[in-house]
Amino acid sequence: SANQVICKLCHLPGERDGAEMEVQLLADAERLFPFPLEDLALDFQALGPSRVQPGCLEVMVAACRQSALASLATVVEEAGLELAAVEVDNIALSRMLPLGCMEGSALLRLETRSVTLYGWQPGKAFLRVELPQDELRASGQLPEHLQALFAEAYLPARLWVASSALIDPGWLQGLSEQLELPCRQLPGLAGLEQVDGSMLLAGALSVGGWQP
Known part of the structure; x- marks a missing residue:
């Protein structure tokens, strides 16, 4: 459920590509989210130029526990379906x-x-x-x-x-x-x-x- 997911708005240097942004967000994960790194599932989306930090991008980051996704995947598989994506409400x-x-x-x-x-x-x-x-x-x-x-x-x-x-x-x-x-x-x-x-x-x- 959505209360198991944390969304935060971050500001990252605009010249970084997706892979570099992911590395930076993972490096900051312990500060941003109260989940242990070994149980962290993280996704992000660049929203556009930052409104408050020139030269940066606004990036929406969502994180939850991998264990929460695993239990959801089990339910989906038992229904005979394949889990393609999980989306925050x-x-x-x-x-x-x-x-x-x-x-x-x-x-x-x-x-x-x-x-x-x-x-x-x-x-x-x-x-x-x-x-x-x-x-x-x-x-x-x-x-x-x-x-x-x-x-x-x-x-x-x-x-x-x-x-x-x-x-x-x-x-x-x-x-x-x-x-x-x-x-x-x-x-x-x-x-x-x-x-x-x-x-x-x-x-x-x-x-x-x-x-x-």
């Missing part, structure tokens, strides 16, 4: 946002047993916070909890909402007013039916499978 779900709307957006994913907030802010590591679902539903304090999180991290330009249940437009309008930012139901992608919160990640992974 933040990255997969960003494909479900309207075109050009990823940077500065946040996504609130409401499911039967979980409430998760995601965020994509330029120059920052991706945000992923699991909220206390039972407590929030019982108390009705979701807006207050979101306000506190945005105060600690950053205020997004907009909040998209996806739910496994029907979203009441009045509730969504009230959330917009309380948070003082646009809150909209996440629209479906062109050519796809509306994907509800329970199938959102599956849809995101499917979209990724279509891309070359």
Whole structure:
């Protein structure tokens, strides 16, 4: 699950190729991640020129334990499938946002047993916070909890909402007013039916499978 994965935004000299960046990241791994090197699985992607360090590249780095991947591979093999890739949910779900709307957006994913907030802010590591679902539903304090999180991290330009249940437009309008930012139901992608919160990640992974 995504809470077993750590994503960090790093800045590396721009003249380095992929192999050199990997060597540098592995050398810094003990400082960046709380996993022993012998159990470390690491991947990275260069995002473009750094916004804060001239001459450097912004590189998103994801790491987890090899042992966690091994157990996942076992499950996949027992299902008669072959594991080709593992993707962090933040990255997969960003494909479900309207075109050009990823940077500065946040996504609130409401499911039967979980409430998760995601965020994509330029120059920052991706945000992923699991909220206390039972407590929030019982108390009705979701807006207050979101306000506190945005105060600690950053205020997004907009909040998209996806739910496994029907979203009441009045509730969504009230959330917009309380948070003082646009809150909209996440629209479906062109050519796809509306994907509800329970199938959102599956849809995101499917979209990724279509891309070359």
